[in-house]
Amino acid sequence: xxxxxxxxxxxxxxxxxxxxxxxxxxxxxxxxxxxxxxxxxxxxxxxxxxxxxxxxxxxxxxxxxxxxxxxxxxxxxxxxxxxxxxxxxxxxxxxxxxxxxxxxxxxxxxxxxxxxxxxxxxxxxxxxxxxxxxxxxxxxxxxxxxxxxxxxxxxxxxxxxxxxxxx
Numbered sequence: 001x002x003x004x005x006x007x008x009x010x011x012x013x014x015x016x017x018x019x020x021x022x023x024x025x026x027x028x029x030x031x032x033x034x035x036x037x038x039x040x041x042x043x044x045x046x047x048x049x050x051x052x053x054x055x056x057x058x059x060x061x062x063x064x065x066x067x068x069x070x071x072x073x074x075x076x077x078x079x080x081x082x083x084x085x086x087x088x089x090x091x092x093x094x095x096x097x098x099x100x101x102x103x104x105x106x107x108x109x110x111x112x113x114x115x116x117x118x119x120x121x122x123x124x125x126x127x128x129x130x131x132x133x134x135x136x137x138x139x140x141x142x143x144x145x146x147x148x149x150x151x152x153x154x155x156x157x158x159x160x161x162x163x164x165x166x167x
Contacts, residue, residue: 004031006149006156012141015081024078025068028154034075040065076152081144083116090119093136102126 006026010033014024023041025034039054040061051062068075087110094106102122109118123130149156 001150001155002028002153003155003157004028005158006031006154007033008142008145008149008156009138011078011145011148012138014078015141015144016086025064025075026078026152027064027074028076028152029074031154031156033078034061034064036061036065036068079148081141087115089137089140090115093133094119096136097129099126099129102129 011024011026014033014035017024022038023036025036026032027034037058040058051059054062064075091110094103094110097103097106105122106119109115109122123133146156
């Protein structure tokens with residue numbers, strides 16, 4: 001297992017944002033994440049004149065975008081966290097509730113279109129359960145990231161632990 005300083009929280013955030021236009025990648029050599037905007041993901045690299053119009057920060061990402069386009073195994077696309085899995089996570093959390101009134105409200109909130117918004121709306125009225133939800137969700141996302149990294153043969157190490165070992 002290859003050990004790298006990987007920011008698990010950052011990868012979890014990218015998994016949740018994967019429905020947006022940008023693509024997140026993990027650099028399997030450094031452990032850093034890269035967010036490529038859609039104009040670089042879709043850019044044809046045969047004509048370097050197209051690159052002149054890009055802002056400087058995007059020009060710095062061009063070598064990475066080229067490597068990805070050429071099939072480099074160094075950069076791995078960070079998978080998305082599909083909405084059906086997010087819904088299942090909310091339902092799992094709702095099953096853990098013990099307050100009968102809150103359970104009833106959650107059952108209504110999770111039924112049908114708009115469940116995500118209603119779920120958050122119900123939790124806003126229960127601050128302690130809202131805190132518990134965010135801790136529950138974070139733990140589930142961390143576990144999902146760790147499983148994905150394990151599939152890649154990568155083991156995250158704390159950046160502080162790495163710097164202590166280098167002293």
